[in-house]
């Protein structure tokens with residue numbers, strides 16, 4: 563087939579689109595990449611960003627899909643809203659890479675080694691809140707821009723460390739200053755982090771069939787549970803919620819971690835649940851994690867945590 567991929571123009575987005583392009587070409591398809599600028603990309607260019615919204619990295623790409631200008635879109639799954647609008651479908655979730663957040667620093671080996679009152683840059687409410695919970699003395703500052711900009715500011719000494727997703731840095735091979743990969747049990751990643759989402763039109767059966775080989779069922783289970791939990795909690799990418807599902811080491815048992823946090827106080831609510839793999843439905847498993855968070859007081863914590871303009875996970 564002749565397939566056109568819609569992608570954002572960022573370095574990471576293009577790496578991901580090209581990764582999928584190569585895999586599709588390996589199946590004998592002819593593939594082109596079309597760069598599409600999204601609201602999220604525009605917001606990063608202005609100094610005082612207006613309030614971001616759900617789907618700010620996906621809306622313009624979905625318009626291109628709807629109009630048939632492209633056949634598929636490659637997204638970082640965590641940027642894709644939990645409910646895809648009509649007429650779109652999540653055609654495939656390729657194998658997930660490292661889902662963890664990492665501490666990046668020129669000087670310090672890990673979170674525990676950061677000096678009292680250290681300054682850490684992050685634009686994510688979820689990261690800020692969990693950082694505050696682990697190290698109340700640390701000052702978290704707003705830190706925007708693409709990966710290169712952030713690494714440059716770190717190199718200039720504007721901050722002592724930054725927190726980013728491992729996936730982006732690993733893909734772009736910018737891991738020189740990656741000091742610590744934070745475990746989901748004490749620093750919970752965003753739903754879908756480290757996973758790609760391939761979006762198509764629901765009615766485009768031939769494209770969906772051509773993409774089927776890209777889907778990893780294991781990843782699909784985990785991210786379906788995570789996205790169901792996030793949807794039940796009513797969260798988008800701007801609220802301080804972390805959800806991570808994975809198979810336990812021994813196999814045949816899924817586990818899910820959830821955290822809801824208040825970025826101002828560092829107050830966090832954490833849950834953890836396991837389920838035997840056989841017969842467990844990912845949606846139910848995710849919703850169960852959300853219910854446990856609600857029972858532990860998540861609603862009160864979330865209503866007190868006002869969204870920050872322009873901040874995105």
Ligand SMILES: NCc1[nH]cc(CCC(=O)O)c1CC(=O)O
Pocket residue numbers: 638639640641725726727728729730754755756757874875
């Ligand atoms: N919100 C930005 C974003 N969207 C996807 C990734 C890369 C990680 C991934 O693919 O999950 C990043 C960067 C980051 O959070 O550090």
